[in-house]
Amino acid sequence: MSHEVDPIYQNLEVEYICQNCGTKVVPALHCRHPMHLETLNGTVEWVCWMGASCGNAVFETCCDAPSIPIYETVNV
């Protein structure tokens, strides 16, 4: 596995619209870039572009079936 950080993770969306309920979801910033969703131990959480070992945060769901992109695990 490469330890290079894929630069796409530095330039992800600054806001998402849930395709299920239409709520605007704004990720927190971590290391100066917006966090993104990943599945960590079976739970969807916000993760820093540097990886979950740098920062993660609880995803407060907007509805029962949130439809927001979940990305591959970054920088493990």
Ligand SMILES: [Zn+2]
């Ligand atoms: Zn970070």
Ligand SMILES: [Zn+2]
């Ligand atoms: Zn929703």
